[in-house]
Amino acid sequence: MTAHVLDDAPLSRFHKKLALYSAGGPFLDGYVLSVIGVAMVQITPQQNLSDSAQGLIGASALIGIFLGAFAGGWLTDKFGRQTLYTIDLIALIVCSVAQFWATDPVWLFVLRLLIGMAVGADYPIATSLLAEFTPRRYRGPMLGGLTVMWFVGAAAAYIVGEMLLNVGDDGWRWMLASAALPATIIVMLRLGTPESPRWLVKKGRVQEAEAVLKQVYGPTASIADLPEEESENIDFKAILRSGYGKRMLYISVFWTCSVVPLFAIYAFGPTIMDALNLEDGLANIGEALITVMFLLGCVVALLTVNRMGRRPLVIHSFVWSGLALLVLGIFPDAPDAVIMTLFAAYAIIIGGTQILQWIYPNELFPTEVRGSAVGVASSLSRIGAAVGTYLVPVALSSWGIGGTMLAAAAISLIGAVVSVVWAPETRGMALHESASLDATPPQTKPIPSEA
Numbered sequence: 001m002t003a004h005v006l007d008d009a010p011l012s013r014f015h016k017k018l019a020l021y022s023a024g025g026p027f028l029d030g031y032v033l034s035v036i037g038v039a040m041v042q043i044t045p046q047q048n049l050s051d052s053a054q055g056l057i058g059a060s061a062l063i064g065i066f067l068g069a070f071a072g073g074w075l076t077d078k079f080g081r082q083t084l085y086t087i088d089l090i091a092l093i094v095c096s097v098a099q100f101w102a103t104d105p106v107w108l109f110v111l112r113l114l115i116g117m118a119v120g121a122d123y124p125i126a127t128s129l130l131a132e133f134t135p136r137r138y139r140g141p142m143l144g145g146l147t148v149m150w151f152v153g154a155a156a157a158y159i160v161g162e163m164l165l166n167v168g169d170d171g172w173r174w175m176l177a178s179a180a181l182p183a184t185i186i187v188m189l190r191l192g193t194p195e196s197p198r199w200l201v202k203k204g205r206v207q208e209a210e211a212v213l214k215q216v217y218g219p220t221a222s223i224a225d226l227p228e229e230e231s232e233n234i235d236f237k238a239i240l241r242s243g244y245g246k247r248m249l250y251i252s253v254f255w256t257c258s259v260v261p262l263f264a265i266y267a268f269g270p271t272i273m274d275a276l277n278l279e280d281g282l283a284n285i286g287e288a289l290i291t292v293m294f295l296l297g298c299v300v301a302l303l304t305v306n307r308m309g310r311r312p313l314v315i316h317s318f319v320w321s322g323l324a325l326l327v328l329g330i331f332p333d334a335p336d337a338v339i340m341t342l343f344a345a346y347a348i349i350i351g352g353t354q355i356l357q358w359i360y361p362n363e364l365f366p367t368e369v370r371g372s373a374v375g376v377a378s379s380l381s382r383i384g385a386a387v388g389t390y391l392v393p394v395a396l397s398s399w400g401i402g403g404t405m406l407a408a409a410a411i412s413l414i415g416a417v418v419s420v421v422w423a424p425e426t427r428g429m430a431l432h433e434s435a436s437l438d439a440t441p442p443q444t445k446p447i448p449s450e451a
Contacts, residue, residue, distance in 0.1 A: 019146075024190070031154065043172050055394065072122065073371040074371070089122065089187045091117075100173045115179070124370075124372070128199075131143060197216075247364045253414075257318070258357060261411055262350065294350070298354055313352040315419045322416060329402050
């Protein structure tokens with residue numbers, strides 16, 4: 001394994017702060033996508049929403065993420081990571097506050113669509129910036145750690161939502177507007193973050209790149225420490241005409257199969273729990289416990305991703321989580337304890353695919369198109385997630401809980417098959433090595449995952 005000054009640099013205070021600030025986007029994503037599930041308890045009767053209207057509002061932010069991630073990826077590759085690092089969240093703040101005065105389902109749909117666009121734009125911006133600064137030993141856990149913050153945001157949303165349900169008929173308005181508070185804090189923390197030196201060099205801004213390297217890595221660092229990257233695929237369209245097309249297809253399919261069942265469960269978690277005939281009070285408690293299990297699963301995956309490797313982790317995660325959903329679909333009338341155990345098993349095991357949503361796209365594409373690749377993969381995955389979320393209330397009415405869980409299991413098992421065929425191994429590689437089409441996994445011992 002070839003040593004590189006930047007890829008093998010020690011973990012610094014700057015890296016830790018950048019990881020924390022970058023995690024703000026996933027936190028807000030988990031928050032805004034989950035709080036709507038609680039808010040719908042009040043919105044549905046007040047607005048007399050049909051199953052279709054519930055699905056549209058639940059899926060609106062996901063549709064926005066599709067649009068925002070695609071646009072954000074292109075913009076961050078063209079104009080830089082740092083420039084857009086705060087602008088996207090300012091838009092989220094404005095639209096979140098505006099939800100308080102939403103008077104009908106159409107306006108609520110539009111505002112949540114715009115919020116989703118802001119969240120989606122942050123995916124390629126923040127992850128590209130973090131990937132391009134982080135040493136290889138810590139890149140997997142740090143990128144995967146962003147997923148942990150998604151579940152922290154989701155858990156926070158359920159706690160805040162349950163508290164605000166008691167403030168009266170306008171509780172749902174306060175819930176949806178509450179996302180503005182953490183977003184404001186994150187924007188303030190992100191101010192002053194430097195631009196990626198890798199991106200600056202690709203744009204010919206060598207002196208600026210040199211200054212950033214010295215600021216982050218010390219006075220002896222220089223652009224000579226940046227490894228050479230392949231540059232023939234600078235046009236993103238070339239990805240579809242080269243070996244990167246296969247990588248793009250795999251990332252999109254694996255990401256879609258990972259998020260469709262999860263987002264469906266989160267958007268309509270209480271409804272699904274009720275359909276499983278859990279006793280009164282257990283539905284919301286069960287949803288909160290499953291959120292904790294999701295978080296635990298991501299933590300376990302973070303501790304094993306460098307030891308186990310990317311490919312084995314994604315395959316095992318899909319196979320065993322899909323089997324848990326399969327059993328739920330076959331035995332929807334099982335005792336409460338069995339149902340909760342199966343949901344907990346799914347939540348813990350699926351953690352492997354969740355953290356790899358951020359690791360794989362950032363490792364498999366070169367600097368010139370990294371943001372665009374992350375954005376497109378995220379966008380394509382959200383098409384399936386939005387459709388799945390929209391169809392959940394319809395599926396529950398038409399197929400019942402058993403059929404709905406069987407459909408979720410089928411999606412997870414499709415992800416397993418695709419991963420067996422196409423999942424690459426990038427463990428232990430420098431960023432320019434993993435992004436190369438000629439990359440081969442180095443013959444190294446497992447990399448310790450601890451910081």
